[in-house]
Amino acid sequence: MSNLPWTTSKIWSVGVDPYDSDTVFVGTRPNAFRSRDGGKSWEELDLGVRMPCPIGTPRTTNIIVDPRDTRTVWAGIEVDGVYRSLDGGDNWTRLPDLGPDPFHGDIHGMALKPGPESAIYCTTPFGISTSSDEGESWELHEFPRFHAEDQRSYCRGMVIKPDNPNVMFVGNGDTIPGVTGTIRRTRDAGASWDAPELSTTPNSVVYWFAASNHVQDVMVAASIYGYVYVSSDGGDSWDKLQKEFGEIRSLALTPNN
Known part of the structure; x- marks a missing residue:
């Protein structure tokens, strides 16, 4: 366990479990850290981001703990697309590319729309991309x-x-x-x-x-x-x-x- 991730890593994003505020994720460069005790102690998570990217070392610019099932955690990477964990952050999978250009995967903003017609949204230098199938495919609006x-x-x-x-x-x-x-x-x-x-x-x-x-x-x-x-x-x-x-x-x- 690492007590102070920011002593060696810059923090680029924060995600908090909506039902358990003691569970906190911070996005760093390139991976992330997780705390299960409200920030008293931290463990480093290996998302598996690909290096190098067009900006050198990728940044984890967004982390969302899914309110529909908090075992699902989403991460947006600048520049390496969208990653997802289905076990609370222990293991991660890179989802399909958002487009043919590497900078289609330059994730700046990210949001989850809840409800029966749920969707994942990501902003990039090209516009906003939408997925209605849990990140398996994306539609770009410029x-x-x-x-x-x-x-x-x-x-x-x-x-x-x-x-x-x-x-x-x-x-x-x-x-x-x-x-x-x-x-x-x-x-x-x-x-x-x-x-x-x-x-x-x-x-x-x-x-x-x-x-x-x-x-x-x-x-x-x-x-x-x-x-x-x-x-x-x-x-x-x-x-x-x-x-x-x-x-x-x-x-x-x-x-x-």
């Missing part, structure tokens, strides 16, 4: 490019609206870090997309989102270069806060108790 010379429409974070899993938001931009961006929204689980109104044009790709089951219809988004947007109408419109920051890489939304 967004409009910002400039004619752009190679692709770059996507980063994503979030599913807590009270309506058919409503999702994707952070989009011209590149990374980019000079402009927007928010893409679907209200029908990915069948169609629009771009809700933003009070100020982003100064980079929209990098991340935050939502909470305890704060109805409030959503938060951020650019890399310090713009924070808040929506209080479920994502229909987004107002930029006056306060700006240097760089933002993560967000959290909590009730104001």
Whole structure:
């Protein structure tokens, strides 16, 4: 057991068992660690990621403990696609490629839609990919490019609206870090997309989102270069806060108790 994984590994993601908060996963570069005692001790997990990748050593950018069956754990790798464990993280399998280009497997954001029509979603530099068969096959949706010379429409974070899993938001931009961006929204689980109104044009790709089951219809988004947007109408419109920051890489939304 390793007590302090971050002494030698950078942490890129965190996943917590929704029914047992003592079980925590952290994604590192290239693999992951697991704690069963709320972080007091850790064991390293070998996901089996392939090295090297186009960026050198892959990063585990997303970990999701499946609320349908917490023995199932999902991991998104930058750059090596999607991995899945069916035994709580002991053993892992790499799922089929998301597309022919290696960067189709450059996983940035990841989300699980629960319910009878469940789906797995991943964002990459190409757009958002959807699997309705537990990751065995993928369908890519690409967004409009910002400039004619752009190679692709770059996507980063994503979030599913807590009270309506058919409503999702994707952070989009011209590149990374980019000079402009927007928010893409679907209200029908990915069948169609629009771009809700933003009070100020982003100064980079929209990098991340935050939502909470305890704060109805409030959503938060951020650019890399310090713009924070808040929506209080479920994502229909987004107002930029006056306060700006240097760089933002993560967000959290909590009730104001």
